[in-house]
Amino acid sequence: MSKPLILVSNDDGITSKGIRVLIEAMCQIGEVIVVAPDSPQSGMGHAITIGNPLRLIETNIFEDLGVVAYKCSGTPADCVKLAKHFVIKDRKLDLVVSGVNHGSNLAISVLYSGTMSAAIEGAIEGFPSIGYSLADFSSKADFSHAIDQIIHIAKEVLEKGIAKNVALNVNIPPKQNERIKGIKICRQAKAHWEEEFDQRNDPYGRPYYWLAGNFVNHDKGEDTDVWAVDHNYVSVVPCQYDMTAYHSIAQINDDWDI
Template sequence: MSKPLILVSNDDGITSHGIRVLVEVMAEIGEVVVVAPDSPQSGMGHAITIGEPLRLYKTRLFKDLDVISYKCSGTPADCVKLAKHHVLKDRTPDLVVSGVNHGSNLAVSVLYSGTMSAAIEGAIEGFPAIGFSLSDFAQDADFSHTRDYIKHISQQVLEHGLGKGIALNVNFPPKQNEKIKGIKICRQANAHWEEEFDHRKDPYGRPYFWLAGNFVNNDKGEDSDVWAVDHNYVAVVPCQYDLTAHHAIARINEEWDF
């Protein structure tokens, strides 16, 4: 049987340590094609490039793995779109994977995440898709404890598939002395960022702002992604791009004067 075709992207850029780990694992499973940003695109959400041209260049970064790769000047979502319409052309990926992100994408962060936007773009295009993130922002983060789980989760998706329009948001705890306890299928936690802008001045006295803030978890449940990662589990949250608040439709129809 032919190997599954796997498209790999990310938001930290094609030279990041995390994508190297992901490509190495995917190369054990199937035929891999990489289309990833040429520079970091963290926090880009589901942005696409419409006001300027996109550049796409073939690279030799993964030649040692016999993997074809391209760097793209656009966003993670751009990368998946270009992969579908130009790089892969008439071929259909069996799986789209994104990451491994340097830093978690828990709770509301999924909306801002470039990592998850690549996965969700895959789901929009009708492909099974997974976004992988590690709760460690260091550029030299240790990903060794994620490899077996990345492979296992990916193989499960290839075997069982995902519902239409669904992508998995997978978050790993940082490397610890204690082994990971297992995998938990979770919901997105009720947590958010309390933001503030640090007001500074550049050497010429001109003002500028730097976004900062603290992550606040208001969720006391033991079935959330934040709880799972905090307790050394791999958190898996099925996500969808349909943002309709279905429960609000009836109330608005009944109570509002439309």
């Protein structure tokens, strides 16, 4: 039987440590093609490029792994779109994976995440898709303990499937002295960032602003992604792009004069 065809992308850029880790893991289970941004695209969400030309350039950056790779001038969502229409073309794509992100994508962060936007774009196109993140923001983060978990979840998706148009948001705890306890299928925690903007001045005295803030979790549930990662479990949250608040439809119809 032929190996599954796996598309790898990310938002930290094609030269990041995390994407090489993901490529090496996926090479153990399938044929890998890479289409990733040529520069960091963190926090881009599901942005797409509509006012500028997109560049797609083949690169030998992963030649040592025997992997065909392209760097793209656009966003993570652009990468998946171009991969489908030009790189993969008429071949059957079995899986889209994105990451491994340097830092967590828990709770509301999924809305801002370029990592998850590549996975969601894959789901929109009808491909089983996974976004992987390591809950460690250090540039020297150790990914070694995550590889078995990454491979296991990808194999489960390939062998047993997930619902159409669903992408999995996978967050892996940082490396600790104890082994990862297991995997938990979770809901997204009701947590958010309390934003602050640090106002500074450039050398010419002109003001500029630097986004800061703290992550606040008021959700005490033990079935959330935040709880799982905090307790050394890998969290898996099934995500969809349909953002309709179905529970509000009846209330609006009942209360509004329409």
